[in-house]
Amino acid sequence: MQLTDSMIHWSPASRSPVVSSWVGQLIYGLHSTSFGDCLIAKTAIGICQLEFFDSLIATDAEQKLQATWPNAEIRYQPAATAAIAQQILHHEIADPELFRLHVHGTPFQQQVWRSLLQIPRGVTTTYQALAIAIGHPNAARAVGNAVGKNPIAYLIPCHRVVRQSGELGGYRWGQDRKQQLLNWETQIR
DNA sequence: ACCGATCCACAAA
DNA sequence: TTTGTGGATCGGT
Numbered sequence: 497m498q499l500t501d502s503m504i505h506w507s508p509a510s511r512s513p514v515v516s517s518w519v520g521q522l523i524y525g526l527h528s529t530s531f532g533d534c535l536i537a538k539t540a541i542g543i544c545q546l547e548f549f550d551s552l553i554a555t556d557a558e559q560k561l562q563a564t565w566p567n568a569e570i571r572y573q574p575a576a577t578a579a580i581a582q583q584i585l586h587h588e589i590a591d592p593e594l595f596r597l598h599v600h601g602t603p604f605q606q607q608v609w610r611s612l613l614q615i616p617r618g619v620t621t622t623y624q625a626l627a628i629a630i631g632h633p634n635a636a637r638a639v640g641n642a643v644g645k646n647p648i649a650y651l652i653p654c655h656r657v658v659r660q661s662g663e664l665g666g667y668r669w670g671q672d673r674k675q676q677l678l679n680w681e682t683q684i685r
Numbered sequence: 686a687c688c689g690a691t692c693c694a695c696a697a698a
Numbered sequence: 699t700t701t702g703t704g705g706a707t708c709g710g711t
Binding site: 622623624627634635636637638639640641643644645654657658659660661664665666667668671674 | 688689690691692693
């Protein structure tokens, strides 16, 4: 299944592009998936963060969450995020209800991330094509910037954007993982 | 004022 | 044909 815009709650752009003023409970879990270990965090509204991590960084998870969501009450409740991890592990999004998102970003970032959702599985696009698509034909680099700040890996498929030249391009969680994700997605199933 | 998960033109090999 | 480099670009910090 494909995530649609209606499943996403776009947090109103706050003064700061990185810090959300959202107040409430935020629960998170650390899980193992076939693409590596990941942190999944959600508010009452939806998933607000999904990041892969390497063991060294894992200890910082809570600190990083608190930095982005300073007014949230953060709790470690892996049971609450396990089902999401499980469906990623099995490469299937079976239950759309689990996958509502709660996304925070500047208007430009939201615009970029929104267009990421329209890239079908198994397909790639380029930073430039994306820039053109959102009406900023010369902003390929700025788009790369925004893509790189995507807070919800995998579900907002930033790994499907590659360089115009055909090179893979960067990935916040490692080029290898980007390649793995793409390889898997292009396989028929 | 500076930094990118970029892109293009153009030169040199 | 391939590889390297320098400048343009623009939103975010």
